[in-house]
Amino acid sequence: MRWALRLGNLYGIAIRLHVTFLLLLAFLFLMATLAGGWRSGLRSLLLLVLVFVCVLLHELAHSYVSVRYGLRVRSITLLPIGGLALLEDLPREPRQEIHIALAGPAANFVLALWLGVLLSLVEPARAFLPVLSGEALLASLFWSNLSIGLFNLLPAYPLDGGRVLRAWLSGRMDYVEATRRAVGVGQFFALLFVLGGLLLRETWPVVIGLVVFWAALTEEKVAVLQSAMERIYLEEVMLTEFQSLAPGDSLFDAVERALHSLQDDFPVVSEGRVVGVLTRGGLLRAFSGQGWNQSVQAVMSSRFETAQRGDTLAAGFNKLTARGLSLLPVLENERLVGIVTLQNLLQSITFLSRKGAAEIESLRRE
Incomplete structure (x- = not known):
């Protein structure tokens, strides 16, 4: 995600902080300071940071269950409106999907239970008084976790409750249609938030409603695109006219072929088998070192993946x-029959995003 700062890795998952979150911290600190002095500002700042630690735990719970099911989690990004696990x-x-969706609210309810027990022992007078203030950290964290858990259970896609609804619907109809119906329910709730905020003259319900509405539309497009990518196979988009190199070729040979074919990356083939990949970056690094006389074998990368021609576009992407690769050799019975590059896959995805799954399916039948 753009404008996101990487904080580090946790169990192989990149943790990022969106710059707008820092702007929110600065804004709330300024408002609290103007209202009650710098001590009040610091307490409000501490509360917000602790609340977003709880949001991070919410997203980590999603990620933990995802990994248990064999799904890979790339990153978690903290935004002013919550967290996003990619x-x-x-x-x-x-x-x-139901188990993954429910894991997040469950984490908040466990935190709320623990904080509630602690609160009833330390500050019993505040245990059941709803509050959100830096002046009452423990009580505020209790009510924040309870609110986050309950809010996310609303069947307003893409909230967790909406994902449960989508999962329930997908067991009864097509996945894309299930997503569309869940999106419709999510947009209904989003409009209720906006109207409620306008009637009550409150800003946050309006902001939340607009964000949920926009996120629902975005998720629908992603679901349609994902469905289309899983219906298209690499043999339909792979490049069949391409240049390859042999391990004994020189870098001068590689440059000549690059100039004549406008091809940036090359599969390296020996006795009919792919043994490596020479990328444009590797070629340039080699020239800055020992120059033209090196062999392809000396500078090629053996860190590459291959795909079968029957693999889907989604699997290839x-x-x-x-692994941050730019070339994927496509094989059939261990024989190289084509290549796909990141650039030509992105072009295919752009085409799919404009056409949609249904139109692509009709074009393939013609």
């Missing part, structure tokens, strides 16, 4: 992006 694979079994 999965490389999407759960398609309704049971899996995941292989390229998961």
